Amino acid sequence: MDFFTAQDRARRLTGRLILLLALAIVVLIGITSLVVALAVVFLDGASFTGETLARALQPQLLAGVAMVVILVVGLGSLIRHLQLRAGGxxxxxxxxxxxxxxxxxxxxxxxxxxxxxxxxxxxxxxxxxxxxxxxxxxxxxxxxxxxxxxxxxxxxxxxxxxxxxxxxxxxxxxxxxxxHGDMRLNLRLVALLHGIVVIGLIGRMLLHASTSGRRTRSRKGGGHVAVLGLGAGLMVVGYAGTLCGNLIKAAVSRQRExxxxxxxxxxxxxxxxxxxxxxxxxxxxxxxxxxxxxxxxxxxxxxxxxxxxxxxxxxxxxxxxxxxxxxLPHWDGSLPPAPPVRSTRRQAEPASSDGGQGGERLAAGALAAAVVASVGRPSSEDIARARRRLGEIDARLFESAHEPFAARALVYGILMGADPRSREAQRDALQGQALPEVLAELKTLEAPLSRLTPGQRLPLIELALPALRQLSTAQHARFQACLRRLMALEVHAGALQWALHRLVVQGIEGARRARRDRHLADLGGPLSLLLSTLARAGQQDEGQARAAVERLGSVLGVPLDFVGEPALASDLDWAMARLVRLVQAERAPLLAAMTCCVEHDGRIAPEEGELLSAVAWTLGCPLPSTQGAAGQTGVGSA
CATH class of the missing domain: 3.30.2010.10 (Metalloproteases ("zincins"), catalytic domain)
Structure with a gap:
């Protein structure tokens, strides 16, 4: 199952699951409404007669009680969702x-x-x-x-x-x-089930209150019995609903395991x-x-x-x-004894490069198909290549990515432009905004940063993101201000600088969740801008870049206009803000089109791979470095 199919399946499964739980909740709300309505009638002084049930079944009373129950379940789910909004x-x-x-x-x-x-x-x-x-x-x-x-x-x-x-x-x-999209499904399950549990918790609280000695002495007759019955009824209904929800949750979870x-x-x-x-x-x-x-x-x-x-x-x-x-189909049923506590350390991997692997040629279109097929499906070769790539990174830079002060300096150094005028202005801006400790780290990293090779910037940023997410609110605000200033002072902000900057910002702030309700046919303008930018990055000749965009327009069935002038970072942000709303089913064609734009000679160079991977990630498509059996292309960060 490919990434896009798995994501679509997860979303459909989420919808079906929510529908099943909604049906269960409807039944529970009906039963709960009846229980509460009966309790209300008894609390009003009624005795158990044939008219009692008729009074409890009055539409106005049932509707009012049902609204209260829906509100309780909805608030319970919403509160739990907000508690988990920070994610993992x-x-x-x-x-x-x-x-x-x-x-x-x-x-x-x-x-x-x-x-x-x-x-x-x-x-x-x-x-x-x-x-x-x-x-x-x-x-x-x-x-x-x-x-x-x-x-x-x-x-x-x-x-x-x-x-x-x-x-x-x-x-x-x-x-x-x-x-495979299981995480989102799992957290939604937690929130939905919590709303049902609230009914049982309220019932337990009522039952406990009604049996309290100091409180029950003042209660007489049917009122006290009604509260007891209400509490017991809500407990039974709430926990029965929780059991139904857990049965659904368990059935889905077992298959996902x-x-x-x-x-x-x-x-x-x-x-x-x-x-x-x-x-x-x-x-x-x-x-x-x-x-x-x-x-x-x-x-x-x-x-x-x-x-x-x-x-x-x-x-x-x-x-x-x-x-x-x-x-292990041939497992004989034997189990090993639990081993002693291990104390292992990371073994140094021999430094090596991809050599000529990145230069293997593929026919146009075949490489794009291989890229799409690889999304969300890392292989053992990807893992081995990632290990090698990490071993090739300068030890000082590798260590800096894991420390908050040094990680900020590392990112500043990577995002500062290659143009001498840009770097001078950016360095002056940092002197006025960044912390002295960060500036000192940046100075010590200048030499190893100058030796960075194409393809190493993206993995260093990926390594630094966990440290950057641990910044305090004040540190985060200062860091963001510095990032904005660096981008504003860029004389010639290339597509890769923009993509890496956007990845850092989104990686520490999180993506703005947008509805996925747009189709390629609705996004001609943003598509034209993004694909033109990628085509110019992958083609030395503007005529070839123009031809590539026009050819892709006919393939996608979307009229595209080649944008000849380099796009501003704000324009590219505008385009991405619209493209993230693309429906999941049409993201694979978009990724294939992006790949075709950067593969001007049947291969993807390391810098082009960094650009493609950074843009793909911001679209929610994690792109490994290998293209399966088609051959190594240097795509991605590893």
Whole structure:
């Protein structure tokens, strides 16, 4: 299943799931309204007669009560949604996780960060925040709304028990959830189910209040019985609704776990990695059970079940043995003993380059098709290439990407223009706005920054994003002001400078969520501007660039006008603000058209790959560096 199909399927599944839950809520609202209406009638002094039910079924009373119930459920869901609006970090903190220090000296923590960074760069997406749960069980999760607010959480038991291949299999499993759109579905489930739970909580509160000694002494007769009945009824209805919701959640989650396991094998080409992790999970004395008080609410997010289930119907994960059997068909059923705590450190990868791989030629159109097919589907070759690329980066720059002060200086240095006039003006502007400590870091990084090779800027920015997301409000405001000033002072802001700047801003602020309701036919102006900019970046001759855009217009069925003048950053931002509203089904043709614009000779040079990857990411299409069997093209950051 390709990325675009998976994303569409996830959205359709979300719609069906919401419909199912909505039907369940309608039934619950009807039952709850009847229970509350009866309680209201009894509280009004009525006795149980044939007329009591008739009074309770009066349309006006039922409608009023139903509105109140809908309001309660809606507010409960909305409040939980707002609590989780920060994305994955909100989930991780709710489970007691701590953000992993990017400069950690702990060998196991460092190994985890390395694996996550490699997987992110291989996938063509920004490096997510990594959280550590001080829990001895073996478990992990990925949570977030969009690619720019993802957090990955891993337990202490997992990083100390699993070896590097097994840990990579677990992280690949979590990246599958990210790339297949499961995260958004999972968080919406949490919010919807919370609204139903509120009904049961209100019932429990009423039941507790009605049985309190000091309160019940003043209650007499039918009124007290009505409150007791109302509380008990709401509890039963609320928890029955929660059970229905959990059944739906569990059924969907079990299938997504099988898909994530299979994808982990596809990404790493190493079934023993994920298979070994699952076998250790089955053999581990504590299994995957988490100690956090809110573990049950997020059970469908985990690598392992995380909580005990009363029935297979409510289990959010398939049996571990069934998962092992699918990953390792010839497994004989034996389980290894739980290994001792490991203390490993990242092994230095031999520095190497892609050599002549980036120069392999492909026929026009074949490369674009290969690019589209690779979105959201990193391979073992991508992961190996990401590891090599990280090993090639200057050690000083690599370390700077993991420290907040140095990360700011690193990004300033990357985004400062190549034109001497621009750099001089930008340096003067930073002297007046940036912190002295950041300026000192920038000065120490000047030499290694001057030696950056094409293709290294994007991965460095991706590595720096987790550190930049940890800035305080005041630091973030100052950093943003400096970024705006740098772009404003750019004499000749090229497309790559604009794309990298936009990626930094979106990576730390998050993308503005827009409705995806536009089609290519509605976006002729923005398409013309973006494709013309990419064509000029990929073509040395303006005539060839013009011909490429006109040819793509006929292929896409959209009239396109070649824009000959270099676009301003504000114009490109305008275009992207409209293109992000493109429906998912038409993003694949757009990405193919973008690729055709930059491949002027059947290949994509490293700088062109950085540009293509940065623009693709802002459109929500994580672009790996390989094109599968078609050959290596140098696309992307790794």
């Amino acid at each position: 970090s909100a989930v991780a903190e709710a489970l007691g996780g701590r953000s992993l220090n990017l400069e950690t000296r702990d060998a196991n923590e460092r190994r985890l960060l390395n694996v996550v960074e490699e997987m992110a760069i291989a996938s063509g997406m920004p490096v997510p925040l990594v959280y550590l749960l001080e829990d001895p069980a073996i478990n992990a999760f990925a949570a977030g709304h969009e690619l720019d607010d993802v957090a990955i959480g891993v337990t202490r038991g997992a990083i100390e028990t699993l070896d590097r291949d097994q840990l990579q299999g677990v992280i690949a499993h979590e990246f599958s959830h990210i790339l 099988f898909l994530a396991d299979a994808s982990a094998v596809q990404y790493t080409r190493n079934p023993e990695g994920i298979g070994g992790a699952l076998k250790l999970l089955a053999a581990h004395r504590l299994g995957s059970r988490l100690l956090a008080s809110q573990a049950a609410e997020f059970s469908h997010l985990y690598f392992g079940s995380g909580v005990r289930s009363l029935s297979r119907l409510t289990a959010t994960h398939p049996p571990v043995t069934a998962r092992i059997q699918r990953v």
